[in-house]
Amino acid sequence: MTAKLQLVGVKKKLRGRQVLDGVDIDVNKGRSLVIIGGSGQGKSVTLKCALGLMKPDAGQVLVDGADVTRMPQEIRARVMRKFGMLFQGGALFDSLTVWENIAFRLIYADKMARPEARERAIETMRKVRLAPEFADVRPIELSGGMQKRAGLARAIIAKPDIIFFDEPTTGLDPITADAINDLIREMVDDLGCAAVSITHDMPSARKIADEIAMLQDGKIVWRGPTASLETSGNAMVDQFVAGRADGPIQAVV
Template sequence: MIANTKIGKDGAQAKLVLDNVHKSFGQHHVLDGIDLSVPKGKSLVVIGGSGSGKSVMLKCALGLMQPDSGHVRVDGVDTTEYDTEQRNELMKKFGMLFQGGALFDSLPIWENVAFGLLQNTDISKKDARDVAIDKLRAVGLGSKIADQFPAELSGGMQKRVSLARAIASDPEIIFFDEPTTGLDPIMADVINDLIIKCREDLGATTLSITHDMASARKIADNIAMLYRGKIIWHGKAGEIENSNNNYVDQFVHGRADGPIKMDVA
């Protein structure tokens, strides 16, 4: 294992580091040498258009995909070559909010939220249910939905349940995959507020990917922009309006004209 003492921009030790990560599918190079570092307790948001490689980057960071080359380090420890058992242990540090919620539709809401606890600890069902209800309350949901099934809830509620599941085992790093996609602007802002609140309550480090600039501005300490498998800009959230980068400007202001060409044919 390679120890790493990479220091984040603000001087804190990096919690999560991606070091020259490459990933290809056949001839298609999706990630072309990604270098990212998320300082402990900070929130990094990676922005980028569809097909820029955001999801693959997140899956590599999370360990759901193996990079072709490069390293992923958590707390300075290289986790790239972890086997299934080591990965299972590592996942206990992680929480993940999936884009579509990814709730288990065969289980009631409370079992979804307490799933990690029930699988990985000796907690009794009653205690697990109490924890689940606490976590549901933390995301603004009442205990009366605990026995319902995911299909009975609206999209916004499912997202909140998924957030409750992501924070249920008090993770050190939380990953957010397009947390506001598919929600109305008000519910999107509710989710943004919940993400900030959960992060502050847990003191967790977060890595998010999104193309929703309103969300990025609100939840990020630092923002990085991914374009064609490379990080083309990285800076403080407040600096993004004055990035002096034509690609970033085009994306931030949502313009069709500019250096980024969309395949619309």
């Protein structure tokens, strides 16, 4: 089976520092991969390279087996339309209503008529259990958890083949975070898409992942099923999961 998304030997240097040093990951349709790792280990850069927001210095980013890093811009743009993204801070536009945020792609990229786009947005709000009564308010009027739901609705409204989650539970209380994790798992299963998430929140990783990969010093140092996380046999994984300062990973203070 051809992986829906694959990074092969991806390298990226920023400000003279080798942030990614040969990252290899792949994820198939209907599967959820979570990348864990400490701050500054390259998780966000990996996501940006996969999304096409950064161009790798070396390596390949394959979508359905085609290397998007070597495609002409117009073809690459069409491939990128297969992606959905839930940003860490929600990244909702304050000047737009909730439904306009959710339907942003439909209105401005797909040129869908506003009445139809609004109908689709409200339908998607229901899927993420965000009440339609909030469709016409501004994002600032929503709680943090509701903003995450709106961001999730925007990410799935076009039924993407591949969806990315950037620290999806950051800033949320434990109960709200657990509800968002449930929603993410439910949406991935319903869409049958490939999902890639980055997080340092271990309860979130355990709940939404089929597999977990650990990124350390710009490389994937371990990957395995979520159920094997506690018995990985990898000292770095064990230290990170336990949250211990003592171990092969040196804390940056």
